[in-house]
Amino acid sequence: MTASPRIIAIENVTKRYLTSSGPVEALHEVSLAVGEGEFCTLIGPSGCGKSTLLGMLGGLVPLDSGRVLVDGQPVTGPDPRRVATVFQDAGLFPWRTTLENVEFGLELQGVPAERRRGVATELLGPLGLRGFAGKYPRELSGGMKQRVAIGRALAIDTKILLMDEPFGALDEQTRLLMGEWLLDIWRRTKKTVIFVTHSLQEALLLSTRIAVMTARPGRIKSVLEVGMDYPRLMESGELVALRAKLWSEIREESLRAMGGRL
Ligand SMILES: Nc1ncnc2c1ncn2[C@@H]1O[C@H](COP(=O)(O)OP(=O)(O)OP(=O)(O)O)[C@@H](O)[C@H]1O
Ligand SMILES: [Mg+2]
Incomplete structure (x- = not known):
């Protein structure tokens, strides 16, 4: 206990x-x-x-x-x-950039575009992905992809x-x-x-x-x-x-x- x-x-x-x-x-x-x-x-x-x-x-x-x-x-x-979940397989959308992937959960929640962009952008620093906002999953390393997946879960706070x-x-x-x-x-x-x-x-x-x-x-x-x-x-x-x-x-x-x- x-x-x-x-x-x-x-x-x-x-x-x-x-x-x-x-x-x-x-x-x-x-x-x-x-x-x-x-x-x-x-x-x-x-x-x-x-x-x-x-x-x-x-x-x-x-x-x-x-x-x-x-x-x-x-x-x-x-x-x-x-509750937010990070699955074993990063499960990123290949057609979305890092920033758009991180924003995904907020989009589902109906958070206005400007706000979600702000939240996701702010997260990129602690995620160590600041220079990678516009990259697609195929352009990221395995560790980076996992961080994007974690960012997606953290964004919905x-x-x-x-x-x-x-x-x-x-x-x-x-x-x-x-x-x-x-x-x-x-x-x-x-x-x-x-x-x-x-x-x-x-x-x-x-x-x-x-x-x-x-x-x-x-x-x-x-x-x-x-x-x-x-x-x-x-x-x-x-x-x-x-x-x-x-x-x-x-x-x-x-x-x-x-x-x-x-
Ligand atoms: N959708 C499903 N249909 C039928 N059996 C399932 C289903 N999902 C899991 N199982 C079975 O339930 C048991 C537990 O599966 P689970 O995936 O929860 O294990 P795990 O501890 O996460 O394993 P691993 O460490 O390999 O990821 C396994 O025997 C698995 O075959
Ligand atoms: Mg398992």
Whole structure:
């Protein structure tokens, strides 16, 4: 449980997908509460339901049983005033420039052209994209594209930011830098971030808490509090010890997901 007021409550959520080969239970009685301003990371084997859980928080995936509350209200569908999502694949519109991509959410909200241009232009500085306003996605590097996707989510200025493996496609060095950059944004905007990653290091460097999920059907296996100040050093004794603990929990579940064999 967290000290700050809870902004997200996931209560006993179960989810089955109907597939051609029968029902697949993706999540089984998952419960998790997230406090306002937290950076909470979900980590667990492939297929354990992390994206499904984010989809539920974003109102894109219906649940079978249980409840998902955002700001005390049950989620009934997408609510771009409260929740923004960054998907693993940047999902930029190739025919739109950087600025136009960042403006997209505001356009959907009916924000007048001049205002949205102002908001998007202002964001380009912290996004590190000031010289790239007029470029198209094909002219940007992978890291830049991810930053445009994050900019699109930041532009609509929600209290909650869902991020599904946002740096998964990037090389390690770019990823580390993007993590530092994201921490800076998070600390300045005080948003609540729910982040999904497969990287132990990324989880440990960024999160206030890490929720480890079991192999499918996903449950919350354990929640690690990471109390250290930022910026963190992976080499610090505390993080090295936490990493060992985290890995032993995840390793067990990843092995189970692979049927107990390597
Ligand atoms: N639309 C769908 N229809 C049927 N099955 C689905 C659907 N979406 C997800 N699943 C199944 O539900 C389970 C959880 O999927 P999900 O994408 O949430 O996992 P994940 O933890 O995000 O995995 P990864 O780490 O690989 O992204 C998987 O077994 C997946 O095959
Ligand atoms: Mg996923």
